[in-house]
Amino acid sequence: MCMTWRSPAKRRTIGRRAEAPMTPAARLAASIEIIAEILQRAAAADRVVTEWQRRSRFAGAKDRRAVAEMVYAVLREQGMRRWRVAATGAELTPRLLVLADAATPLHVWRDLCGNGTYAPPALDETEIAALSKLPSDEDAPLWARANLPPEVAEMVQATFGADTEMELAALNGRAPLDLRVNTLQGNREMVLEQLRADGIAAAFTPMSPLGIRLPERVRLDMNSLYRDGLIEPQDEAAQLAGLLVDAKPDETVVDLCAGAGGKTLLLAAAMRNQGVLHACDNDPRRLARLSPRLERAHARNIVIRDADAMPDLLRELEGNADRVLLDVPCSGSGTWRRNPEARWRYDPASLDEVLRRQRGLLSDGAKLVRPGGRLVYATCSILPAENGEQADWFLAHHAEFTALPLAEAWPAGVTDQRIRSGNRLVLTPYRHGTDGFFAAAFQRGQA
Template sequence: MTPAARLAASIDIIGSILERAAAADRVLADWQKHNRYAGSKDRRAIADQVYAVLRDQGMRRWRLEAAGAAVTPRLLVMADAATPLMEWQRLCDGGKYAPPVLDDAEAATLARLPSDEDAPLWARGNLPAAVLPLAEAAFGSDTDMELAALNGRAPLDLRVNLLKATREHLLEQLRGEEIAAAPTPFSPLGIRVPEKVRLEMNMLYRDGLIEPQDEAAQLAGLLVDARPGMTVVDLCAGAGGKTLLLAAAMRNQGELHAIDNDPRRLARLPVRLARAGVRNTTVHQADDLPRFLQEMEGRADRVLLDVPCTGSGTWRRNPEARWRYDPASLDEVLRRQAGLLDDGARLVKPGGVLVYATCSVLPVENGDQIDRFLGHHGEFTELPLSEVWGNTITVQRIQSGTRLSLTPYRHGTDGFFAVALRRAG
């Protein structure tokens, strides 16, 4: 493909991401599926350009708004301060595979883009202005550094399936395949590998010895402290990443129940369970929730609530998602989280533990929710992280206290929050 053809493809993909409100990796995969003529170098160059735009979207939007122009996919791609107008005019030559020629209005907009020196923090941090106060409440004096880290590239973390292997053995095997694998700094189950590893082609993954899972999610799963013989409920199981972790921690002994209200995500779980060698897990459909809550009331040793949230902690993996923030939607998410906390509390038996977790960095979804819950459920108290993890994880290297708050800048992980709540015996 010519540079002009790559540019045209990038504009089309950005347009699809904005119009469909779809994940960037899914749109890119769809484009590659329907344009198999594109070689590997072309696919990589187009993906790099798309993600460069998405990670610089705040600045590009600000430049266009300051220039008095509407934000269009074409202008969003071209509002790059490092590329002169003449280069865009050269590439947009109206050829068969090139973008259409720039019109006078577009050329005038690109010619008067403002200096980046005047850009506000929301633009530099690549997030909507409405989200900035929430980010500042979460990060305080570290806001600039955290936003920069949240806008960076995430590493690829893997979780070792202890039902089939040990971390030491898998590190040796990966290094034998000339993959620069290293232990994650905090999770005893994690391995960090280069982002470009094609995991779906690796036999260790295909045989169920490893699963992709960010280190923060692993730590939250370990906070459940699931043990063999327990009755454990994963009430918001999704596609089952933490369900698999819990099953391995239980050594396939005891009862593990997984349920979620998204049948499409839950449909992937049986295949993942089989690949991982899990035998103690029952998957329940969302329609079963009322009956399930009634039958399991007061029976669970552990309940994990990895609740639906804004996903703000994963924005470095999904840079396009931050521009879909909607205050009205957040209100609905908060109501749903509160309801799930009340449902989860019903399931916990006296002396049992409820773990609340989000992949969010926003206080309203995290500590504020726990404060509300404890105000209505005096039978629950927060557990110190050191008491839950014991010698498994060196808590002092992460943080002390009762509430786990992980961030990209401080910990090199996704943003994540988790807290363990014990019900009085």
């Protein structure tokens, strides 16, 4: 963490715009405050950073950026910092997590802490002792380098094999911003042209024919393409999971775990607003976020169904749906690039319950599919137990279904050879530049 000293600045009344930038000590204090909140409230990092920015009106744009960068640097290196602190025998505190930085000599922290009104308190004896004997990074184990709890690092080695180091490094990197073009409103070419005309760097995604990738994040709520419903943020992997359904106009399609509708919107566009798309979820708060998105996207063939949808769906649709998408609840481990703090909250002990729910949804969803119809199972997980092992379980318990080869399953336009062999879509940050994602399509035999 490189810090340059600016002239000590006196902040005026909190709540008024400052004339001088925050001092490095004040930025450090803010970073420690934010890290402490993220850890203690178990809150999402971006939310805590945004809340700090809102209440710290004295902070200028550079201060905000510097503090956010410091916070994310700590979060992306949390494994190494935890390991370094543990090796000293000290108890991990938010302050030590921030200060256990191999690139910053102890004297820098001594100078900053306790220096001025807005600085963090001076280092205590325990902190000085710990920071004086941080171990050499050369001895760090895989879990620390990969920024993952040890038992999780062990689980994912089964997924990645020889690529483990590279995959885990990519999973700890920054995700680009992928957009999905809403084909009810436009096409990729016109959206790309408009983005570039607005001075935004953008390129087509390599695998999804609906996607555009922005290397740098931009504020979408200010963008007219977004406000007019031409684009939605959606990782390329999630786009591909939706495309694997290959929903067609005039069909009956069920999105059984629709959430706030990321994939529902893609399915509605694929159906050209024709036929019926049932969007179900047992979380009313997520479903509530769906309606405004449908409106913005001009998606009109959707029936929203809440928590107790299954009995009604079975009465109305058993054995009649052309396609069912099961984008099931999962560990979310494939999306850890986006929220680097989440990996430290993942509790492997909860996995059994999640697996049980996934199997329940697979069995429920299967009942809805008509003979000759398609069931797609998808997770944003990198854990084999939620992915291939669930697909194996499903096939072993539902003899009326067979695995559909990917080459036969994709709609026209999905041509990338990397995702056309075999019958399981396994996407990873290192190999594909996407979130970690799994999807498999199953076809019900003709009666």
